[in-house]
Amino acid sequence: MxxxxxxxxxxxxxxxxxxxxxxxxxMITEENGNGIPDDENLTEDYFYELLEKQALKTSLxxxxxxxxxxxxxxxxxxxxxxxxxxxxxxxxxxxxxxxxxxxxxxxxxxxxxxxxxxxxxxxxxxxxxxxxxxxxxxxxxxxxxxxQKHNKFSAFIIPKNLETLKRGGRITPAAAALAKMLKITPILRYNGQIDKQGTARTFKKAVLEALELLKKEKKGIKEIDISYSKIQEETLELLKSLIAKEGFTINLEAKLPKVIASHTGPETVALVAWDKGE
Structure with missing residues (x-):
C-alpha cells in the first residue's frame, strides 16, 4: 500500500x-481582510513586516x-x-x-x-x-x-516580546506596559492549546524555570526540541547556552511557523521534551 x-x-x-x-x-489575514496563503510565496521578511504593523489573524x-x-x-x-x-x-x-x-x-x-x-x-x-x-x-x-502520543510531551512557550500579544488583544495594554516596566516574562504551557503557566522576572529566568519544569515532568530526559520566531542572535545564543548548562542537548531545532508567530510575535521560543523512548 x-x-x-x-x-x-x-x-x-x-x-x-x-x-x-x-x-x-x-491562511493569514490582514486587518483589511486580505487573505494570504501561508506558502513559499509568503517570505519571512514580508511576513514580519506585516506583523510589525498590524494584528494578523489566521484561518484554516x-x-x-x-x-x-x-x-x-x-x-x-x-x-x-x-x-x-x-x-x-x-x-x-x-x-x-x-x-x-x-x-x-x-x-x-x-x-x-x-x-x-x-x-x-x-x-x-x-x-x-x-x-x-x-x-x-x-x-x-x-x-x-x-x-497515544498526546500525553507523551511537555511543552512551554516563552514570548520575550509582548507587543503582538497586546495588539491581538491576548493581553491588555496595561498588563503589557507593567510587564515591560518590571521585566516580567510570561511562561505559557502548550498541551494542544495554550494556557498560562506562570511568570518570571526576565527572559533568562523564564527559560530556566521552563527547563526545570521539563526536568520535573520528563524525568531522565537529556534531549529537548526548540523552535523560535524571528529572534536576535544574542538571544538565541543565550537560549542555547542555558539549555547546555542545564545538561540538555538539542534534538530538533526549527523556526516557529508563521501562523503561530502571527499570534505570539517575534522573539518567542518554544521548548519541548518527550517521554524517554518517544
Missing part, C-alpha cells in the same frame, strides 16, 4: 526530510485547496494521512475530519489525524508516521497510534 503524508503550514519543517511528504497552506486551509490536494494525491497514493495542527488551536482538524468521513470518495482513503501538535511537535509526529508507514501500518492504525 502506498501512503502519502500531508500536513499544513503549522508544520514548520522541510518537506525534503521525508519521502512522500506534502503540505497545504493555512480553504476547502478548495484541501480537496484539490486530496484528489491529486489519490491519483498516485492508496491512502493519505493528513496531520493538521492541534484541534485546540484551529478548526482545521474538525472541518476536514468531517469531510473525510462524509464524502464517499474519501472514506477509507483519507485519514485526518488528531495530532494535538504544531511546529516541532508535529515534526516529531511526522517522523513517527514515516516509520509506521515503513512498517506497513494502515491509515486507521496510524490514527490510533498518534492518539
Amino acid at each position: 502506498k501512503i502519502a503524508i500531508l500536513t499544513d503550514s503549522s508544520y514548520g519543517g522541510s518537506l525534503k526530510d521525508f519521502k512522500d511528504l506534502y503540505q497545504v497552506p493555512l 486551509t480553504t476547502p478548495k485547496t484541501m480537496l484539490e490536494m486530496w484528489d491529486k494525491l489519490l491519483t498516485e497514493y492508496d491512502q493519505i494521512i493528513f496531520m493538521s495542527l492541534s484541534k485546540g488551536l484551529s478548526g482545521q482538524f474538525a472541518t476536514f475530519r468531517m469531510l473525510s468521513e462524509t464524502e464517499d470518495k474519501y472514506k477509507g482513503k483519507v485519514f485526518v489525524v488528531d495530532t494535538n501538535g504544531v511546529s516541532i511537535i508535529l515534526q516529531h509526529l511526522v517522523r513517527n508516521v514515516a516509520v509506521w508507514i515503513a512498517e506497513n501500518k494502515t491509515g486507521f492504525e496510524i490514527m490510533e497510534l498518534t492518539l
Whole structure:
C-alpha cells in the first residue's frame, strides 16, 4: 500500500526530510481582510513586516485547496494521512475530519489525524508516521497510534516580546506596559492549546524555570526540541547556552511557523521534551 503524508503550514519543517511528504497552506489575514496563503510565496521578511504593523489573524486551509490536494494525491497514493495542527488551536482538524468521513470518495482513503501538535511537535509526529508507514501500518492504525502520543510531551512557550500579544488583544495594554516596566516574562504551557503557566522576572529566568519544569515532568530526559520566531542572535545564543548548562542537548531545532508567530510575535521560543523512548 502506498501512503502519502500531508500536513499544513503549522508544520514548520522541510518537506525534503521525508519521502512522500506534502503540505497545504493555512491562511493569514490582514486587518483589511486580505487573505494570504501561508506558502513559499509568503517570505519571512514580508511576513514580519506585516506583523510589525498590524494584528494578523489566521484561518484554516480553504476547502478548495484541501480537496484539490486530496484528489491529486489519490491519483498516485492508496491512502493519505493528513496531520493538521492541534484541534485546540484551529478548526482545521474538525472541518476536514468531517469531510473525510462524509464524502464517499474519501472514506477509507483519507485519514485526518488528531495530532494535538504544531511546529516541532508535529515534526516529531511526522517522523513517527514515516516509520509506521515503513512498517506497513494502515491509515486507521496510524490514527490510533498518534492518539497515544498526546500525553507523551511537555511543552512551554516563552514570548520575550509582548507587543503582538497586546495588539491581538491576548493581553491588555496595561498588563503589557507593567510587564515591560518590571521585566516580567510570561511562561505559557502548550498541551494542544495554550494556557498560562506562570511568570518570571526576565527572559533568562523564564527559560530556566521552563527547563526545570521539563526536568520535573520528563524525568531522565537529556534531549529537548526548540523552535523560535524571528529572534536576535544574542538571544538565541543565550537560549542555547542555558539549555547546555542545564545538561540538555538539542534534538530538533526549527523556526516557529508563521501562523503561530502571527499570534505570539517575534522573539518567542518554544521548548519541548518527550517521554524517554518517544
